[in-house]
Amino acid sequence: MSTKLKHIEKAQRITERVFDELLKEVRAGRTERELARLIRTLAKRHGADGLSFDPIVAAGRSAADPHAKPGNRKLRRGQLLMIDLGVRSGGYCSDMTRMVAIGPPTAEARKAYGIVLRAQRAAIRAARAGMVARDLDAVARGIIARAGYGKYFVHALGHGVGRNIHQDPRLTPKRRHRLKAGDVITVEPGIYLPGRLGVRIEDMLVLTARGNRNLTGTPKRLRVL
Ligand SMILES: [Mn+2]
Numbered sequence: 001m002s003t004k005l006k007h008i009e010k011a012q013r014i015t016e017r018v019f020d021e022l023l024k025e026v027r028a029g030r031t032e033r034e035l036a037r038l039i040r041t042l043a044k045r046h047g048a049d050g051l052s053f054d055p056i057v058a059a060g061r062s063a064a065d066p067h068a069k070p071g072n073r074k075l076r077r078g079q080l081l082m083i084d085l086g087v088r089s090g091g092y093c094s095d096m097t098r099m100v101a102i103g104p105p106t107a108e109a110r111k112a113y114g115i116v117l118r119a120q121r122a123a124i125r126a127a128r129a130g131m132v133a134r135d136l137d138a139v140a141r142g143i144i145a146r147a148g149y150g151k152y153f154v155h156a157l158g159h160g161v162g163r164n165i166h167q168d169p170r171l172t173p174k175r176r177h178r179l180k181a182g183d184v185i186t187v188e189p190g191i192y193l194p195g196r197l198g199v200r201i202e203d204m205l206v207l208t209a210r211g212n213r214n215l216t217g218t219p220k221r222l223r224v225l
């Protein structure tokens with residue numbers, strides 16, 4: 001296994017431990033900022049060299065901004081919470097996004113989650129070396145568009161991960177470059193409904209000639225806390 005992959009996998013293992021421990025503290029009444037701070041503390045405790053970016057902890061309508069900054073609002077029951085985090089280890093990065101529901105989610109939230117998950121799974125099934133970047137983006141974008149939410153998927157499908165958290169190969173609707181074996185990429189479709197909610201699900205994969213290996217082990221069934 002390459003050094004790069006070894007370090008990225010280690011970073012991802014730490015990320016998953018941090019996420020699991022964070023969930024024990026997620027409940028109504030907590031603030032996004034408290035949880036973001038806790039991510040930093042837990043990452044250190046689990047041996048990360050640092051975070052690969054400022055974590056996104058965004059509840060309810062805050063998550064409709066894909067790059068939301070953690071705020072001081074208290075989490076409330078009925079909200080979906082977006083948690084996007086990554087750490088550094090040995091000079092390499094990890095990146096993962098999961099959604100959790102604080103109490104039973106609304107029908108709209110469930111629907112959006114289901115569509116994003118379907119789009120993400122389809123893109124993961126399709127991802128392999130030799131593929132043109134924009135064709136992979138199109139797999140997820142097509143599913144979201146056919147479900148009627150095309151204009152609410154407002155960013156690229158994913159990006160390369162390595163020493164930098166955002167690097168080539170970028171998976172955008174326009175990029176025509178071919179993906180290579182050994183590339184580590186994220187697959188992170190989303191739906192963002194202004195004033196209401198945001199959903200994104202993000203895994204990291206390493207591409208192989210025949211497909212890919214998913215480096216993310218955290219389950220994707222929507223957890224209701
Ligand atoms: Mn990402």
